[in-house]
Amino acid sequence: MVRLAPSEPDLSIRIGTLRLAFPTLGASGCYGSGAEYAPFVDLAHIGGVVLKSVTREPRLGNGTPRLVPTPSGLLNAIGLQNPGIDAYLRNDVAKFAARPCAVIGSVAGFSVDDYAYVTDRLAARDEIDAIELNISCPNVGSEGETFACDPRLAGAATRAARAATRKPLIVKLSPNVTDIASIAREVEGAGADALAVVNTVRGMSIDVDRLEPRLGNESGGLSGPAIRPIAVLAVWEVARAVAIPIIGQGGIETARDALEFILAGASAVCIGTGNFTDPRAPVRVADGIREYLIARKWVSLDDAVGRANPGARLRPVAP
Amino acid sequence: MVRLAPSEPDLSIRIGTLRLAFPTLGASGCYGSGAEYAPFVDLAHIGGVVLKSVTREPRLGNGTPRLVPTPSGLLNAIGLQNPGIDAYLRNDVAKFAARPCAVIGSVAGFSVDDYAYVTDRLAARDEIDAIELNISCPNVGSEGETFACDPRLAGAATRAARAATRKPLIVKLSPNVTDIASIAREVEGAGADALAVVNTVRGMSIDVDRLEPRLGNESGGLSGPAIRPIAVLAVWEVARAVAIPIIGQGGIETARDALEFILAGASAVCIGTGNFTDPRAPVRVADGIREYLIARKWVSLDDAVGRANPGARLRPVAP
């Protein structure tokens, strides 16, 4: 597999029909629409931005505090604040046309129909290159269970979104399950083009002076380096279970962190909390991946994806 | 509920018939048999030690590395190295009689019968004050699923151990589930006297130079401050689901950390990885809890347990 290296290894990848010039993306809810980070990074040097999740109806989001720093991590409970799909399409989406990288819309919902409806409307817009399904929202119809924690519901949401668009469909899995591989298989079977692995881990922090949870919403999602080992294992297991590409995420700050995910089987990575540690992270990570490939005389990411995971199914990613 | 404070608040607690002079214990697998930490702490000032898990047959344990430090955490894959119950009873248990604190035996197994057999033999010994069931092992009869991740298996293991002893029975839950409350309810129904919440979170770290997982066993269990928010939420949810006492654990280093668990509903805490950061941690934590109670003019742990968790079921713990 080791071939002679040309002057520059190829960092571009392909996810279904979606081409990314770099394997590093801004994570949903952490990267705004990309513009917020434009002062710090040249957006032409990241693979893409996954937009903040949008829902059918407008949502004010949770009360504050919405953020709590924890050891090597961050708890958040934003509560999906967004203007709702109507206002979003009217006011926001047109601006994304200017991005020099891929723009991936993120769809959240509380019913299968929500996923179909919002996907349909958002994917219809030319500014949107692909759809990521955020199925880690509590499903109001099913005792607060999230779609991502039940193979049947995960499959149903995926099928509904699949029917609504032919654009690349990425489904984002939750780590709050016993067997993530079984969910991944179900979602692959339901027509997803790729999987985002993983969303935040559920957690809580209590203020012992005020005798109440620190987050306005009581519990929230844990992200950052603290969860990296959990996320790497999730990618490892999903890479053995399915053949579609994986976008790894959870605690990536450096190229070496990203490479853990890639060697486990991810074709690309999202950086969320890592931007809050260093706003230049996505470009620094891509640069480091390039140097790593050069040092090993590898010519493309295909040489790295899944390389440390003997059980990983083959998933060619180079365009 | 706030009463006038006597000179010293009462830190002692009761778990079934087990009395602990302090609410701080050394966690299973992290505290040896207590003797290892005797140079650093007066064992008469900790509540007890949960011994390393013992199995029916001797186990050599995993190859090395067995430990990987991660951001604010530690991955371990010891592999339940132990001499097996026969040699353990013959060579080790007699020594535990000398401990000036409670001694809790930890039982691991790979079948329901294992749990019954080892509990029966270990609990028969006078040196052992209580039994903790480590049900986070794969069940060989059930496709590698762990007992702690399936309500039915968790209940079956608990019932088997319950039938084997009348000593206090603590069952240790895993965080690697979607709904820990449902497991907790099942285990309570099966006769457990208390719950240990939670064991390690599954994780992995990959060595990007050697292109393989760092742990000899590939994956392992994540512990330490990184997982504290995950563990606090688990205690919070279990405290709402069951009425038996909870022993909280996961990333406790300081009294304020321990108080997060107690205010969420735990009656006592175990300290594992925290000992590796400071071998005096359990005594320091107990001292800090005492100061906290004094500052609030609370007279016993009853005033604190579950205080930040309005949905927690009442569980009086003071003797």
Place this chain on the structure above:
Amino acid sequence: MPVLETSPSVHATSVTDRREAAPGVVILGLDAPALAAAVRPGQFVMALPVGGERVATALAIYEASGRRVSLMLVVVGHRTAELAALTVGARLEVAGPLGNGFELDALGAEVALLAGGVGIASLYLLAEALRASGARTSLYYGARDADALVDAERFEALGARVVLATDDGSRGLRGFVTDIPELSTKTFEGIAACGPSSMLRAVARLAERREIRAQLSLEETFACGVGACWGCVVPLDRASAQAPAFPPASPREERAYVHARICTEGPVFWAHELRW
């Protein structure tokens, strides 16, 4: 507040001087010429953690002149402790300047500055600018105790009247800064305040009662500091969010609100636009 034109970037600085201004309070001087030139009163930076693994820390720019800016650190947790432990020569990266600062022109010629605790750090550049503009300035400054009052004399050196308050009465008035009697009597054209949220709420009530426009610099836990994560919001009058008006048109209860980002729409807001 309207968006000011600043172009933030990551500045690679080094610590030029370090002063323990009070127990647990450290002032770090940084060599950061571009930042010193760009900053406006009320703006902040995100200080990147030296070893990674934590989110950056939001810090007001305390002083700025020539090549130097300074940060005032009050140690409350891990990140402020790590930053306060930096010694001269240490390297520190900061992203900034960020946020919208105070609207100087709107404060008028007779200004009350109110500071609570570390809030003092956001007001020094403002006091300097007010002095340059010829405004008369009074600083009302409250803290836990006498030890925690930092650099009050530096404000006096700028020509400001300084009135102090401490929770324990160890210096100045015993009580909250907003309890200082002359705040209810003296005439001001504008108020600017920075401090904990309980204090800022009291300032808002005072301003409403006295019908003085107040600019409040809010604190909240930040993650990105650049408007990307929506973690730092405050309820803002929906009408104000589009077209600020004073005094508010409708009674408090009926107004609809939006969640505005403190780091981006703020950190300085008009008190009457907040719907706390």
Place this chain on the structure above:
Amino acid sequence: MPVLETSPSVHATSVTDRREAAPGVVILGLDAPALAAAVRPGQFVMALPVGGERVATALAIYEASGRRVSLMLVVVGHRTAELAALTVGARLEVAGPLGNGFELDALGAEVALLAGGVGIASLYLLAEALRASGARTSLYYGARDADALVDAERFEALGARVVLATDDGSRGLRGFVTDIPELSTKTFEGIAACGPSSMLRAVARLAERREIRAQLSLEETFACGVGACWGCVVPLDRASAQAPAFPPASPREERAYVHARICTEGPVFWAHELRW
């Protein structure tokens, strides 16, 4: 190795001196009188992290005299970076002395010390003790390059012959320390070695071939350092684990083994007792 009598405790020390011995290598002097008095060659400490949140770091005690001990830090990750950044006056807690050191008596009067990289830190106290006992000592010391060879002259000052090797040949022999020719010819009564495991395996083979008893100080990731977590094991001949014998009674393949804890049964082991 038999258990030596030491009573470890947590020592509250402060940094008395700091020296950058090479790029990325820092030697910290600590004021730690009780530790300095108690330590034996080959023992280690667990250095507690200043801000918590990480497990303690296993470090050999490099030097000990009077009130002072020193630690040699090779920066490889977060913890060693944090420790190496400590400046004079900083406080540091260390738990120790821990582990069983070298068996001085068993080394004889003509001793080869082999060090690879940071392994040098475990051998200085041993070299001192050997000199005091009148043994003749040769140090064979290998490192990545000339820059990474630390304090070789200090061993010379103790009267040891010093022979060097570097991976890139920038000083001494080009190659591994075990490749140094005289190791295959010179007469030794005993060998003591410390370094990375690949080097120690080569030392074990050399010792077996030459029928010299070798004491190896092993490295592994530690968590507790006190025998409580069973995270730091090495396969040990089961027979040896009870009653060490030399040379081994049965061929390598047939021997049963146990997992012994490096921190407690070691870190120094007889090479012939290991079942790698």
